Amino acid sequence: MSNPKGKTYIVEHLDPELGQWSELEYVAIAKETQVAQGTFLLSSLPEAFNVPPALSQVPAFKPERRGVEELYANDKSRVCLLDPSASSDLGPDDGDKFDAFLFGGILGDDPPRDRTSELRKKGFEGRRLGPKQMTTDTAVRVTRMVVEDKIPLDEISYLDFPELKFNDHESTQMPFRYVKGQDGKPMMPEGMIQLIEKDADKSIDDLF
Numbered sequence: 001m002s003n004p005k006g007k008t009y010i011v012e013h014l015d016p017e018l019g020q021w022s023e024l025e026y027v028a029i030a031k032e033t034q035v036a037q038g039t040f041l042l043s044s045l046p047e048a049f050n051v052p053p054a055l056s057q058v059p060a061f062k063p064e065r066r067g068v069e070e071l072y073a074n075d076k077s078r079v080c081l082l083d084p085s086a087s088s089d090l091g092p093d094d095g096d097k098f099d100a101f102l103f104g105g106i107l108g109d110d111p112p113r114d115r116t117s118e119l120r121k122k123g124f125e126g127r128r129l130g131p132k133q134m135t136t137d138t139a140v141r142v143t144r145m146v147v148e149d150k151i152p153l154d155e156i157s158y159l160d161f162p163e164l165k166f167n168d169h170e171s172t173q174m175p176f177r178y179v180k181g182q183d184g185k186p187m188m189p190e191g192m193i194q195l196i197e198k199d200a201d202k203s204i205d206d207l208f
């Protein structure tokens, strides 16, 4: 049986560049993985990729030029792909079966475009995290709760499609499932609410 702690979380970078939104998500994944004494691999990074300091200063974070197929060429069966289209859901026992958990480095979209299919083609065994689309940091958080803390998926408290209220007149609804934090609010990376508010202001300005 493998050690339930010290898991590896791999996000295969699939977008051409690292946007601000992804950076905040990856910093949150890195910090939480650090606390859990695991490793966060950001794989398939382009040659010219500059790792932002907020990420490189977290010891659990490992930037990687190679793709996951090359990294795990001899160990494919130890890697689980978190796949919204998989036929079975992730369970606490999967923490014994797999050492590494693989996620698509893709921003959430509505409706989902199934870009996780790019990883599905590589033949890793897949597991679903329930029927609703999560942000990448939420997907990693939920995976860790299931395989390390052994909490079954249906016992986790979620907030689906929460509305973020910026003031009396402005709010935005997020089309994703989040983990409910102890304060009753959706768990989000530090700085994300401010970024969403800024992006919402920008799109309102674009209308004029």
Ligand code: SAM
Pocket (backbone or CB within 6 Å): 081, 082, 083, 084, 085, 102, 103, 104, 105, 106, 107, 108, 109, 111, 112, 113, 114, 115, 116, 117, 127, 128, 129, 130, 131, 132, 133, 134, 135, 136, 139
């Ligand atoms: N719209 C997406 C797509 O094109 O596939 C989903 C992207 S989601 C924001 C980023 C990653 O989180 C996915 O590639 C997957 O690894 C993981 N993920 C998110 N929700 C999931 C779910 N319900 N079940 C399994 N994995 C999920």
